Amino acid sequence: MTGSAFRDFFYNVPDLRELSFTLKASVEPLWGQLCKFVHSDLRSIDTFSIVADIKSVLRFSDRPFAAVSDHIQSVAKIAIACCLFLDPKWLLNVEKVYFDAVFDAYSLSERTEVKTSLRVA
Numbered sequence: 551m552t553g554s555a556f557r558d559f560f561y562n563v564p565d566l567r568e569l570s571f572t573l574k575a576s577v578e579p580l581w582g583q584l585c586k587f588v589h590s591d592l593r594s595i596d597t598f599s600i601v602a603d604i605k606s607v608l609r610f611s612d613r614p615f616a617a618v619s620d621h622i623q624s625v626a627k628i629a630i631a632c633c634l635f636l637d638p639k640w641l642l643n644v645e646k647v648y649f650d651a652v653f654d655a656y657s658l659s660e661r662t663e664v665k666t667s668l669r670v671a
Contacts, residue, residue, distance in 0.1 A: 557581065565667050566635050571627050571660060580624050626655045631664060639671045 561567055561574050570576070630652060633640055641649050653661050664670060 553581075553585075563635065565669075566631060568667050569631055569660075569663055571624065572631060576624075577628070580621060583621055584625070623655060627660070630655055631668065634664065634668045634670055638669045642671045 557574075557577065560572070561577075566572050641652060653664075656664060
């Protein structure tokens, strides 16, 4: 199965497909950016020359750092939504601090969307 087949499946999963940050128009650009790094697109080398250089992201100027941070944030939102889709009670008995930390990945409107669409307990 190809990456695009997995993404097509993801886009059609009930409940997940309704979330604003999992729409194809949002995920495809993120996927493209991540693939450049994973598949060593030479155009990405000016950002990270080798895997060990990832720590250098902390020395980026504001704009490149914000771009990397946004990608990480977007991936975290999707990963958390997938976990909650598989088990809406995943966070049921965790400490409030942990629960809040997980949902800090989302904006206020996205939190409401996730809790409603995925029936989070």
